Amino acid sequence: MSDTIPLKKPTNFIRNQINTDLDSGLHSSVITRFPPEPNGYLHIGHAKSICINFGTAKDYDGWCNLRFDDTNPAKEDIEYVNSIKKDIKWLGFDWNGEVKYSSSYFNIFYKCAEELISKGLAYVCFLSADETREYRGTLKQPGKNSPDRDSGIEHNQTLFKKMKEGEFIEGECVLRAKIDMSSSFMCMRDPTLYRIRFETHHQTNDDWCIYPMYDFAHCLGDAIEGVTHSLCTLEFQDNRRIYDWLLEHLDEFKKTDRPHQYEFSRLNLEYTTTSKRKLKLLVDSNHVSGWNDPRMPTISGLRRRGYTPASIRDFSERVGVSKVNSLTDVSILEGSIRDDLNAIAPRSMAVINPIKLVIENYPSGKLESLKAAIHPQNEGMGEREIFFGRELYIDKEDFVEVAPNNKYKRLAINKEVRLRNAYVIKATHFETDEEGQVKTIYCSYDSDTLGKNPSDGRKVKGVIHFVESSKAISAEFRIYDRLFLDPNPAKFDDLSSTLNPNSLKTKYGFAEPNLSQAKPEMVYQFEREGYFCRDSESEGLVLNKTVGLRDTWNQ
Numbered sequence: 001m002s003d004t005i006p007l008k009k010p011t012n013f014i015r016n017q018i019n020t021d022l023d024s025g026l027h028s029s030v031i032t033r034f035p036p037e038p039n040g041y042l043h044i045g046h047a048k049s050i051c052i053n054f055g056t057a058k059d060y061d062g063w064c065n066l067r068f069d070d071t072n073p074a075k076e077d078i079e080y081v082n083s084i085k086k087d088i089k090w091l092g093f094d095w096n097g098e099v100k101y102s103s104s105y106f107n108i109f110y111k112c113a114e115e116l117i118s119k120g121l122a123y124v125c126f127l128s129a130d131e132t133r134e135y136r137g138t139l140k141q142p143g144k145n146s147p148d149r150d151s152g153i154e155h156n157q158t159l160f161k162k163m164k165e166g167e168f169i170e171g172e173c174v175l176r177a178k179i180d181m182s183s184s185f186m187c188m189r190d191p192t193l194y195r196i197r198f199e200t201h202h203q204t205n206d207d208w209c210i211y212p213m214y215d216f217a218h219c220l221g222d223a224i225e226g227v228t229h230s231l232c233t234l235e236f237q238d239n240r241r242i243y244d245w246l247l248e249h250l251d252e253f254k255k256t257d258r259p260h261q262y263e264f265s266r267l268n269l270e271y272t273t274t275s276k277r278k279l280k281l282l283v284d285s286n287h288v289s290g291w292n293d294p295r296m297p298t299i300s301g302l303r304r305r306g307y308t309p310a311s312i313r314d315f316s317e318r319v320g321v322s323k324v325n326s327l328t329d330v331s332i333l334e335g336s337i338r339d340d341l342n343a344i345a346p347r348s349m350a351v352i353n354p355i356k357l358v359i360e361n362y363p364s365g366k367l368e369s370l371k372a373a374i375h376p377q378n379e380g381m382g383e384r385e386i387f388f389g390r391e392l393y394i395d396k397e398d399f400v401e402v403a404p405n406n407k408y409k410r411l412a413i414n415k416e417v418r419l420r421n422a423y424v425i426k427a428t429h430f431e432t433d434e435e436g437q438v439k440t441i442y443c444s445y446d447s448d449t450l451g452k453n454p455s456d457g458r459k460v461k462g463v464i465h466f467v468e469s470s471k472a473i474s475a476e477f478r479i480y481d482r483l484f485l486d487p488n489p490a491k492f493d494d495l496s497s498t499l500n501p502n503s504l505k506t507k508y509g510f511a512e513p514n515l516s517q518a519k520p521e522m523v524y525q526f527e528r529e530g531y532f533c534r535d536s537e538s539e540g541l542v543l544n545k546t547v548g549l550r551d552t553w554n555q
């Protein structure tokens with residue numbers, strides 16, 4: 001990457017459309033919106049949508065509204081409203097003005113419905129849910145008109161008012177747009193605009209017992225807010241017909257600069273689900289510890305795992321914007337966090353599978369204070385104090401009795417290895433426990449090798465990490481693997497059948513003493529082990545593995 005040429009964002013069909021609209025003078029600024037339904041926590045797919053909506057508006061000096069699409073009170077909760085606001089801010093974006101709610105436009109929506117009825121373009125329909133399905137027809141067969149379709153404007157005005165006043169029971173009737181029961185787009189076969197729900201709403205309490213459908217509320221919300229480019233995912237492609245039809249048939253919104261909808265592909269990530277319904281099931285059935293379990297693909301889960309906002313924004317750039325649905329490789333997401341953490345994470349040493357190592361020619365009771373770089377490529381981050389003494393911990397994996405070959409770079413009997421940031425040691429013998437497992441390794445050290453090679457020209461190739469035992473602090477390490485066994489869990493109705501039973505492994509080991517100062521969410525690179533983040537929800541030192549040092553998915 002050259003540092004003289006500024007990185008230009010790659011163009012995409014959304015930017016092309018915006019450029020066309022600005023060049024032609026159709027719009028003079030760009031206004032987008034992010035419209036989450038507050039029925040769950042945001043996930044990595046939403047993060048892509050947030051980066052596209054907020055990011056595009058920002059790039060064009062426009063703005064993005066946060067509008068809660070709160071038209072289904074049965075599934076919504078204020079807990080979700082709050083978590084969504086928090087996650088967007090954490091990702092580094094800010095919405096324009098106050099948070100908006102579809103529910104604050106309920107009066108306007110109601111008037112729009114009245115306008116459609118008065119134009120003979122909407123009617124109250126009493127077909128049952130089953131009958132409605134039957135009347136809708138199929139992709140091959142046109143639908144049939146509802147018996148209520150031509151029941152007269154005044155009659156419908158009265159009925160709609162009664163719906164609003166609670167004179168019908170839930171499911172007894174709905175308001176439908178009168179479009180075309182033989183349209184090749186199923187969603188245009190007289191779509192439902194309003195339904196009855198006797199539910200208390202988190203914003204409007206018991207003011208309403210009729211609630212607008214997404215297709216009705218969404219385009220009107222966009223038009224009310226003067227949104228120019230309404231960016232959503234591909235599954236709404238057909239619904240664009242209703243979007244346009246409604247705005248074209250309402251006097252106030254039928255303008256040349258009215259909003260238009262553009263669809264991009266959803267993010268689907270391997271070994272992950274981005275269905276809020278399925279994520280909620282995982283939480284409700286205690287397969288994970290909560291929405292912010294570090295194995296969850298939620299923004300709060302990724303955050304607790306050690307992902308940074310910059311890495312998620314970078315990931316969203318890397319996957320780009322397209323109109324083709326695909327399954328994205330997890331290693332792209334991991335590449336983004338690895339690149340970010342490699343540049344910013346302080347280095348440290350931790351021993352995850354500890355085994356005692358005694359340096360027999362090192363004086364008992366002596367403790368040395370040594371210096372090590374916090375980041376070898378960034379001197380400005382300074383140095384940290386590490387300790388060296390007669391008893392240390394190293395990782396079990398770094399010792400074998402007999403080296404398997406000449407290339408073996410770790411510790412073995414009669415073999416030398418460097419202890420990272422300290423001296424060269426040589427293993428002499430070891431002790432085992434009753435089960436024959438190595439319990440303690442005994443070594444000698446070369447006191448003339450601190451920060452330099454052995455003076456007689458001996459070559460020591462291997463480097464292993466350690467912590468000094470009297471100063472080390474105990475730590476719990478949580479090592480995560482994919483939550484699902486199948487790369488495409490979307491094909492399972494019951495996700496529990498593809499859950500990875502080993503998605504969390506807990507280990508108890510030791511870390512450098514300065515880790516006691518680690519703030520929650522702080523990420524360290526434990527040399528040779530990977531990136532670890534201090535858990536924000538635990539007492540004591542609990543470290544969540546964010547990602548390994550290298551991509552090991554395909555090994």
Ligand code: ATP
Binds near residue numbers: 037045266267268277
């Ligand atoms: P539900 O599954 O409950 O219908 P949803 O996943 O569509 O919800 P919303 O809260 O309606 O979630 O989504 C808000 C916005 O985020 C929408 O514009 C939607 O298109 C977008 N979005 C949701 N999931 C993804 C995804 N996987 N990739 C990209 N954008 C997404």
Ligand code: MG
Binds near residue numbers: 037
């Ligand atoms: Mg949705």
